[in-house]
Amino acid sequence: MISEKLKNNSFILYISVILIAIFRLLLTATIPLLDKTEARYAEIARIMQETNQWIVLQIDYDVPFWAKPPLSTWLSAASFLLFGINEFASRFPSFLLSILLIIIAGKMVKKSGASFYLPGFILLTMPEFLIHTGVVSTDTTLEFCVAIMMISFWQTIKSEVKTYWNYVFFIALGFGLLAKGPLIIVLTFPPLFIWCCLDVKRFRALFSKFSILLGILITAIIAIPWYYFAEQETPGFLDYFIVGEHYKRFVEPGWKGDLYGSGHSQPKGMIWAFMFVFGLPWIQIVFYKLWKTRKTIFKNSWISFLVLWMLWTPLFFTMSKNILHTYMLPITIPIMFLIVYWWEDFTNKKLIIRTALIFPAVVFLAYFGLFTTGKLDQYMNSDKYLLENIKIKSENKEIPLYYWKDKNYSGQFYSIGKAQILKNEVELDSVMDLNKKMFFVIPTKNEQDISKIHLDKMTLIQSNFKTSIFEIK
Structure with a gap:
C-alpha cells in the first residue's frame, strides 16, 4: 500500500512538504542565533521588548538603529511577549510568514487543477526560501509584502469587477514600507508598469479596477506615522535611511557611511550568480523553459507577468556591488509559479523531485550529524x-x-x-x-x-x- 502511494507524485509532494516544514520548525528552535545578522536583529527585538520602545529601534541600549524599518522587529518583539526570550520566538514570525505564502500559493494553484502541495514543495526545496523559512531578518517580511502586492495586482486586473484584492494591494504596500522602506516600490512598480505597457488596455483596467486615491490613503495611514515619529524622536533618521540606505548603499562600492558595519562589496552582476546557486534546481529549469518558449513568452499574460516580476530584481541589482544573496528572496515566488504553470509539461517529474530534495537532505544530514556527535556547539557561529x-x-x-x-x-x-x-x-x-x-x-x-x-x-x-x-x- 505504501509502495503504491510512493509512486504517486502528489503523495510524494505532500509527504515532502510536511516533513521539510516540520524539520525547518525544529531548526528554528534548536539552532542558536547566528552572528552577525540574525543575532543582531534578534537583539534589536529583545531590546525593544525589554525597554517597551516600539518606535525607535535600538542596536544597543540608547543607541538608535536607523538602517531598517520596524516591521520584522515588531513581529519578533511581539513573539517574545508570547513565547519568552529565545531563538524560537525570534524566528517564529519568519517561519509563519513563509508558511502563509505557501498556503496562499497552494490555494491559488489548486483552482487551476495543480496540487495544493506543489508550491510548497518547490519553495521548500529552493535553498534561498528554505533558509529564510525561519531566519530573523527583514528579507522575509519584504518577500511576503512583495508577493502579496504582486498577487493582489494580478487578481485585481484579471477580475471582472473591483474586488477586495484591490485594497490588499495597498495594504501590502503600506506594510512593505514598514518592512524595508521604499525598496518595495522599486521592486514592484517597474515590472508592473512594463507589463502594462505590453498592452495599453491594461492601463484602462488599472484605473477602473483600483481605488487609487483611497488606496494611497490606506498606504499612508499604515506607513507614514512610524516614519514621522521615528524622525521626531531621533532627528536625522530620514536622511540616513532614505539617502544612505536607499541610494548610497547601491551606488557606492564599499559604502563608508554605514553606521552599523560595512558595505557588502561584490563584483557587479553577482546577483545573477546568487540567483543560479540559491535558486537550484528550479531557476535552471525556468530558464531552460523560457528559452524553449521564447517566441511566445509575451503572448501569454501570466507568463509575461511572472517573467518581468522574476527578472526585474536581478536586473535592478546588476549594477550594485553592495549586495547579499538574500536580495534574490522575493523572486523565489515567481520562479515557483512558473514551475507550477509548466509542471504538466515535464515528462520526468520523479527525477526533478529527487533532484530538488538533494538540498533539504544535505541540510538534514548535516544537522543530525553535528547534533548526534555533540559538535553543533563547536561549529555554530554563535x-x-x-x-x-x-x-x-x-x-x-x-x-x-x-x-x-x-x-x-x-x-x-x-x-x-x-x-x-x-x-x-x-x-x-x-x-x-x-x-x-x-x-x-x-x-x-x-x-x-x-x-x-x-x-x-x-x-x-x-x-x-x-x-x-x-x-x-
Whole structure:
C-alpha cells in the first residue's frame, strides 16, 4: 500500500512538504542565533521588548538603529511577549510568514487543477526560501509584502469587477514600507508598469479596477506615522535611511557611511550568480523553459507577468556591488509559479523531485550529524553554548562578562544585554585591578592583540572555532 502511494507524485509532494516544514520548525528552535545578522536583529527585538520602545529601534541600549524599518522587529518583539526570550520566538514570525505564502500559493494553484502541495514543495526545496523559512531578518517580511502586492495586482486586473484584492494591494504596500522602506516600490512598480505597457488596455483596467486615491490613503495611514515619529524622536533618521540606505548603499562600492558595519562589496552582476546557486534546481529549469518558449513568452499574460516580476530584481541589482544573496528572496515566488504553470509539461517529474530534495537532505544530514556527535556547539557561529556553559559552571550568574573590543550580537542576546566592551588594555587593567571574578571573551583572531602579561593572568575555560572565554580572578 505504501509502495503504491510512493509512486504517486502528489503523495510524494505532500509527504515532502510536511516533513521539510516540520524539520525547518525544529531548526528554528534548536539552532542558536547566528552572528552577525540574525543575532543582531534578534537583539534589536529583545531590546525593544525589554525597554517597551516600539518606535525607535535600538542596536544597543540608547543607541538608535536607523538602517531598517520596524516591521520584522515588531513581529519578533511581539513573539517574545508570547513565547519568552529565545531563538524560537525570534524566528517564529519568519517561519509563519513563509508558511502563509505557501498556503496562499497552494490555494491559488489548486483552482487551476495543480496540487495544493506543489508550491510548497518547490519553495521548500529552493535553498534561498528554505533558509529564510525561519531566519530573523527583514528579507522575509519584504518577500511576503512583495508577493502579496504582486498577487493582489494580478487578481485585481484579471477580475471582472473591483474586488477586495484591490485594497490588499495597498495594504501590502503600506506594510512593505514598514518592512524595508521604499525598496518595495522599486521592486514592484517597474515590472508592473512594463507589463502594462505590453498592452495599453491594461492601463484602462488599472484605473477602473483600483481605488487609487483611497488606496494611497490606506498606504499612508499604515506607513507614514512610524516614519514621522521615528524622525521626531531621533532627528536625522530620514536622511540616513532614505539617502544612505536607499541610494548610497547601491551606488557606492564599499559604502563608508554605514553606521552599523560595512558595505557588502561584490563584483557587479553577482546577483545573477546568487540567483543560479540559491535558486537550484528550479531557476535552471525556468530558464531552460523560457528559452524553449521564447517566441511566445509575451503572448501569454501570466507568463509575461511572472517573467518581468522574476527578472526585474536581478536586473535592478546588476549594477550594485553592495549586495547579499538574500536580495534574490522575493523572486523565489515567481520562479515557483512558473514551475507550477509548466509542471504538466515535464515528462520526468520523479527525477526533478529527487533532484530538488538533494538540498533539504544535505541540510538534514548535516544537522543530525553535528547534533548526534555533540559538535553543533563547536561549529555554530554563535556564542550561545559558551555562555550557557559558564553559567552552568558559575554559582553566581551575575559575574561580569566583558568582550574584547567588540561584542558579538549573539553574546548580547544570550547575556540578556549584560555583556560589556573593553576597547583597550587600559580599560582591561582597570577592571582587572578590581580583583573580582569576571569572564573575558576574546575572538580568536584578536587574541594576539593582548599582551602575554595579561593572558598569563587569565584561565581559558571555554572555546570554539572562533571565540575563547577566559576567567579572571
